[in-house]
Amino acid sequence: MKSGLSFLIAALRCEIDELDQLARTSALVATIGRLVHALQRERGLSNVFLASGGCRFAAQRAEQTHACLLAEEAVRACFDRLEADASGIGNGARLFSRIAWVLPGLAALPTLRSRIGAMELSPADATAAFVKLVSGLLAVVFEAADGATDPEISRLLVAMFNFMQGKEFAGQERACGAAAFASGRNDADRQQQWLHLIESQERCFQVFVEFAGGAMGERWYANQSPQQLAEQERMRRIACAAPAGVVLDPELSSTWFDCCSRRIDAMQAVEEQLAADLRLICEQKTARARAELTAHEALLAHLADDEGTPSAAFFDESAPAQSPPRVMGAAPPYGRQLERSILDMVQEQSLRLQAMGEELDTVRAALNERKLVERAKGLLMAHRRLSEEEAHKMLRRTAMSQGRRLVEVAESVLAMAEYLPPQPVR
Amino acid sequence: MKSGLSFLIAALRCEIDELDQLARTSALVATIGRLVHALQRERGLSNVFLASGGCRFAAQRAEQTHACLLAEEAVRACFDRLEADASGIGNGARLFSRIAWVLPGLAALPTLRSRIGAMELSPADATAAFVKLVSGLLAVVFEAADGATDPEISRLLVAMFNFMQGKEFAGQERACGAAAFASGRNDADRQQQWLHLIESQERCFQVFVEFAGGAMGERWYANQSPQQLAEQERMRRIACAAPAGVVLDPELSSTWFDCCSRRIDAMQAVEEQLAADLRLICEQKTARARAELTAHEALLAHLADDEGTPSAAFFDESAPAQSPPRVMGAAPPYGRQLERSILDMVQEQSLRLQAMGEELDTVRAALNERKLVERAKGLLMAHRRLSEEEAHKMLRRTAMSQGRRLVEVAESVLAMAEYLPPQPVR
Numbered sequence: 001m002k003s004g005l006s007f008l009i010a011a012l013r014c015e016i017d018e019l020d021q022l023a024r025t026s027a028l029v030a031t032i033g034r035l036v037h038a039l040q041r042e043r044g045l046s047n048v049f050l051a052s053g054g055c056r057f058a059a060q061r062a063e064q065t066h067a068c069l070l071a072e073e074a075v076r077a078c079f080d081r082l083e084a085d086a087s088g089i090g091n092g093a094r095l096f097s098r099i100a101w102v103l104p105g106l107a108a109l110p111t112l113r114s115r116i117g118a119m120e121l122s123p124a125d126a127t128a129a130f131v132k133l134v135s136g137l138l139a140v141v142f143e144a145a146d147g148a149t150d151p152e153i154s155r156l157l158v159a160m161f162n163f164m165q166g167k168e169f170a171g172q173e174r175a176c177g178a179a180a181f182a183s184g185r186n187d188a189d190r191q192q193q194w195l196h197l198i199e200s201q202e203r204c205f206q207v208f209v210e211f212a213g214g215a216m217g218e219r220w221y222a223n224q225s226p227q228q229l230a231e232q233e234r235m236r237r238i239a240c241a242a243p244a245g246v247v248l249d250p251e252l253s254s255t256w257f258d259c260c261s262r263r264i265d266a267m268q269a270v271e272e273q274l275a276a277d278l279r280l281i282c283e284q285k286t287a288r289a290r291a292e293l294t295a296h297e298a299l300l301a302h303l304a305d306d307e308g309t310p311s312a313a314f315f316d317e318s319a320p321a322q323s324p325p326r327v328m329g330a331a332p333p334y335g336r337q338l339e340r341s342i343l344d345m346v347q348e349q350s351l352r353l354q355a356m357g358e359e360l361d362t363v364r365a366a367l368n369e370r371k372l373v374e375r376a377k378g379l380l381m382a383h384r385r386l387s388e389e390e391a392h393k394m395l396r397r398t399a400m401s402q403g404r405r406l407v408e409v410a411e412s413v414l415a416m417a418e419y420l421p422p423q424p425v426r
Numbered sequence: 427m428k429s430g431l432s433f434l435i436a437a438l439r440c441e442i443d444e445l446d447q448l449a450r451t452s453a454l455v456a457t458i459g460r461l462v463h464a465l466q467r468e469r470g471l472s473n474v475f476l477a478s479g480g481c482r483f484a485a486q487r488a489e490q491t492h493a494c495l496l497a498e499e500a501v502r503a504c505f506d507r508l509e510a511d512a513s514g515i516g517n518g519a520r521l522f523s524r525i526a527w528v529l530p531g532l533a534a535l536p537t538l539r540s541r542i543g544a545m546e547l548s549p550a551d552a553t554a555a556f557v558k559l560v561s562g563l564l565a566v567v568f569e570a571a572d573g574a575t576d577p578e579i580s581r582l583l584v585a586m587f588n589f590m591q592g593k594e595f596a597g598q599e600r601a602c603g604a605a606a607f608a609s610g611r612n613d614a615d616r617q618q619q620w621l622h623l624i625e626s627q628e629r630c631f632q633v634f635v636e637f638a639g640g641a642m643g644e645r646w647y648a649n650q651s652p653q654q655l656a657e658q659e660r661m662r663r664i665a666c667a668a669p670a671g672v673v674l675d676p677e678l679s680s681t682w683f684d685c686c687s688r689r690i691d692a693m694q695a696v697e698e699q700l701a702a703d704l705r706l707i708c709e710q711k712t713a714r715a716r717a718e719l720t721a722h723e724a725l726l727a728h729l730a731d732d733e734g735t736p737s738a739a740f741f742d743e744s745a746p747a748q749s750p751p752r753v754m755g756a757a758p759p760y761g762r763q764l765e766r767s768i769l770d771m772v773q774e775q776s777l778r779l780q781a782m783g784e785e786l787d788t789v790r791a792a793l794n795e796r797k798l799v800e801r802a803k804g805l806l807m808a809h810r811r812l813s814e815e816e817a818h819k820m821l822r823r824t825a826m827s828q829g830r831r832l833v834e835v836a837e838s839v840l841a842m843a844e845y846l847p848p849q850p851v852r
Contacts, residue, residue: 002506003533007526010509014518080428083436087513091575092440094779100433100772104765107429108740129741149517314534315555339530346526351804353520358801375784378777 005303005342008349009296016289018149021089023282025144028078029157030275032137033164035071037268039137040171042068043130044261046116047175048253050123051182056254065113072106075137079103091147098143102136109133123179127172132389134168146367150285151359156278158366159212163274166204167267173197174260180239181253191240196400198236203405207366212274219273223266232259296345303338313339369407376410379417431729431768434775435722442715444575447515449708451570452579454504455586456701458563461497462590463694465563466597468494469556470687472542473601474679476549477608482680491539498532501563505529517573524569528562535559549605553598558815560594572793576711577785582704584792585638589700592630593693599623600686606665607679617666622826624662629831633792638700645699649692658685722771729764739765795833802836805843 042064045057079099086092112129115121121129141164145157176194180186209217235256239248373395380391399409468490471483505525512518538555541547547555567590571583602620606612635643661682665674799821806817825835 002502002509002529004526004529007505007509007522007529010512011519011522011526014512014515014522017513018519076428079433083428083433086436086440087443089440090516093437093444093575094783096433096437096440097772097776097779100430100437101776103428103430103433104740104769104772108738111738112741132741149519312534312537314530315538315558343530346523346530350523350527353523354800354804357520357797371783374780378780 003300003303004346005296005300008342008346009293009300011349011353012289012293012296016286016293017087018090019153019282019286019289022148022150022153023279023286024082025089025095025147026153026157026275026278026282028075028082029141029144029160030272030278031071031074031078032141033160033268033271033275035068035075036134036137036164036168037264037271038064038068038071039130039134040168040174040264041261043127043134043171044174044178044257046126046130047123048178048182048257050116050119050121050126051179052250052253054119056182061117068109072109076106089147090149091143095140095143095147098136098140102133102140105133105136123175123183127175127179128389130175131172134171138165138168142367142370146364149356149360151356151363153278153281153285154360154363155211155213156274156281158363159208159210159216160271160274160278161367162204162207162211163267163271166201166208167264167271169197169201169204170260170264170267173201174257174264177235177239177260178253178257181248181256182250184248184250185245186239186242186248187245192400194236194240196396200406211363211366216270216274216277220270223270224263225266228259228262232263235259299342313343372407372414373410376413379413429726429729430772431722431726434768434772435719435726437775437779438715438719438722442712442719443513444516445579445708445712445715448574448576448579449705449712450508451515451521451573452583452701452704452708454501454508455567455570455583456698456704457497457500457504458567459586459590459694459697459701461494461501462560462563462594463690463697464490464494464497465556465560466594466600466690467687469553469560469597470600470604470683472552472556473549474604474608474683476542476545476547476552477605478676478679480545482608487542494535498535502532515573516575517569521566521569521573524562524566528559528566531559531562549601549609553601553605554815556601557598560597564591564594568793568796572790575782575786577782577789579704579707579711580786580789581637581639582700582707584789585634585636585642586697586700586704587793588630588633588637589693589697592627592634593690593697595623595627595630596686596690596693599627600683600690603661603665603686604679604683607674607682608676610674610676611671612665612668612674613671618826620662620666622822626832637789637792642696642700642703646696649696650689651692654685654688658689661685725768739769798833798840799836802839805839 042061045061045064049057049061082089082099083096086096089095112121112126116126138161141157141161145154145161148154148157173194176190176197180190180194205220209220212220235252238252376395377388377391380386380394381388384391386394395406395409395413398404399406402409468487471487471490475483475487508515508525509522512522515521538552542552564587567583567587571580571587574580574583599620602616602623606616606620631646635646638646661678664678802821803814803817806812806820807814810817812820821832821835821839824830825832828835
């Protein structure tokens with residue numbers, strides 16, 4: 001027959017388990033960030049390689065493939081470690097389901113690479129393949145953020161996810177621009193897509209700044225060199241503001257690629273800093289919870305000598321007693337006073353957990369936008385027999401042509417769900 | 427190095443763990459229901475005992491204490507089992523924290539009982555003590571419902587929680603009426619409280635019917651005998667519609683108590699039925715998931731022979747293939763077809779998990795009302811230095827006097843949070 005204190009301890013143990021688990025998923029997120037970074041670079045190089053008819057970046061491509069393989073190995077090791085000890089993962093089923101989705105993509109990379117090497121793909125198709133894989137990896141990060149049970153850590157994971165997503169839009173912009181410059185011209189479609197990528201990345205970085213907190217936000221702004229930004233903006237203008245069909249200087253593809261790459265590499269440094277912050281905060285919280293656990297366990301051992309006092313404090317009508325401040329090394333309380341102080345501890349823990357739950361709800365709301373888009377995609381896939389990419393393209397096209405945000409279009413689609421034709425029979 | 431299929435299996439294992447955990451928390455909920463039922467009866471008997479100056483129900487009280495002890499033992503055993511294997515409990519920390527809160531209440535019961543036996547408490551104080559303990563037990567049920575990760579099970583747990591909460595209001599009404607009749611008079615305050623209890627229980631039963639589904643709802647309506655309802659309504663009218671201060675026939679206290687008890691006992695039968703439904707649905711879902719797991723594991727074993735096929739299907743631009751319907755006992759697919767069919771399985775699982783998540787969000791919204799009330803109470807406790815009971819009474823008094831629902835008052839309190847005086851210094 002266990003006492004209230006035992007369950008106070010059990011609650012604390014659950015918290016510690018969750019923090020351990022969060023430390024592991026945070027490590028996974030950092031590792032995925034590195035692989036995504038490597039793949040983004042490989043995508044950019046492959047793009048220029050294909051668009052230049054195989055003239056540019058052949059050697060760099062081979063080098064980058066090697067870097068990708070190393071990063072992939074690290075991610076796979078993280079996946080396997082997570083699978084080996086799945087206990088206590090909040091949304092384990094969803095997280096593993098995302099991982100299951102992404103692994104066939106990693107397995108298909110060698111085939112993709114040899115097709116690119118043999119010039120069998122268009123730059124657009126090669127880009128689409130890498131985009132698909134990276135989006136699968138980001139979906140794993142999203143689930144890690146969505147499953148976090150500690151609001152402070154969840155906040156950092158939301159910041160991290162949005163930063164990675166913004167960086168991915170920047171990477172897509174690099175590929176899009178590299179292909180445009182390398183081919184020597186731009187068209188209206190690509191210009192519109194390009195502008196959309198600029199806008200999407202800016203929105204992601206806004207959410208990042210909001211959630212990562214002031215210091216991190218300032219580091220992010222300080223991180224971007226004004227000269228470099230000016231140069232990138234100049235090239236954006238050359239390609240996007242010019243009338244469609246204008247001839248672009250193919251020599252600019254390297255300049256553009258290098259300029260974007262410097263910016264993206266700098267982003268990678270911010271990401272590493274975020275990952276380090278995450279690790280630190282997990283460690284601090286775990287250490288604090290463990291210290292509390294030790295104190296509670298000592299009290300529980302002491303309590304064993306104190307059994308048999310008739311309990312009554314629970315039904316006392318008085319407001320919660322103000323227990324005297326506990327002094328380190330002082331004799332622990334006993335009898336009625338001990339009982340009262342355990343009730344206070346339970347009350348305190350319960351209020352703290354409640355406050356955490358409320359804060360968590362607030363943080364999670366930021367993830368809902370993405371969920372709405374996913375839901376709308378699912379609806380289109382079911383009702384119009386589209387693939388996921390087709391559904392996404394359809395939403396994005398509507399957003400671009402109506403000048404609305406993707407999430408707004410998703411909301412409209414969901415709102416008019418009942419007007420969609422019935423699900424076709426397979 | 428694990429494949430996508432391995433993580434599909436890992437996701438399924440997580441689902442099975444969660445279902446096992448839900449089966450255990452569902453069993454806990456049913457056991458708590460029985461203890462609450464026994465305590466409600468003891469509360470009613472104690473009330474009449476105290477209000478009648480010790481003349482009535484002395485023997486029944488002793489008997490009922492014994493029934494309570496047995497039910498308490500069963501609940502404690504459930505608590506201990508849960509603590510012994512805490513892994514995989516979604517919101518373990520919060521659930522255990524609620525249990526930690528309630529255990530000192532159970533430990534204080536013997537003292538409460540001897541004070542009632544010695545006539546040291548007023549009926550109101552005795553009722554308040556039992557109400558506090560029952561509300562602690564219901565908070566455990568609430569956390570169990572809030573932590574459920576399967577929408578169908580979550581739906582039944584929300585129905586169960588609301589039914590138990592409604593039954594508790596019915597129990598409080600029994601105690602309130604028994605005290606009024608036994609004392610021979612009623613006053614305006616008690617009349618108002620009484621009407622509030624009637625309204626609160628009706629709202630709970632509405633939510634119950636909404637979430638338990640049609641068949642269960644019909645069983646609930648069929649369960650209530652019209653004669654009995656008419657008799658209860660007649661006595662409600664005698665006590666509540668009469669001008670305050672009117673003399674009530676003390677003999678009616680037994681009639682009232684028996685009439686309410688028959689209704690509450692019938693509720694207990696509905697609750698047991700709900701608990702049985704919960705158990706069944708957990709079993710069915712677990713069996714289904716386990717069968718799927720076995721099939722996937724067989725496929726994984728088969729796949730070991732098939733390693734080495736170059737993967738490419740992931741980047742195919744085509745919409746998801748329509749895999750041929752799988753025939754029991756037919757040879758499993760191989761090569762490209764196998765790869766395609768695994769991608770389809772992953773896709774299917776991911777869509778199913780997403781749909782479950784959406785459904786879960788909808789169900790959980792029903793729990794938010796209670797969270798708002800808890801949050802408003804916490805605010806009042808912090809800003810006005812009130813105990814939890816005082817905060818609750820304050821909210822309820824406002825609701826009664828303004829003719830608004832408790833949740834509406836809670837929302838107002840939260841909305842005007844910044845106008846509250848700053849937190850007093852302790």
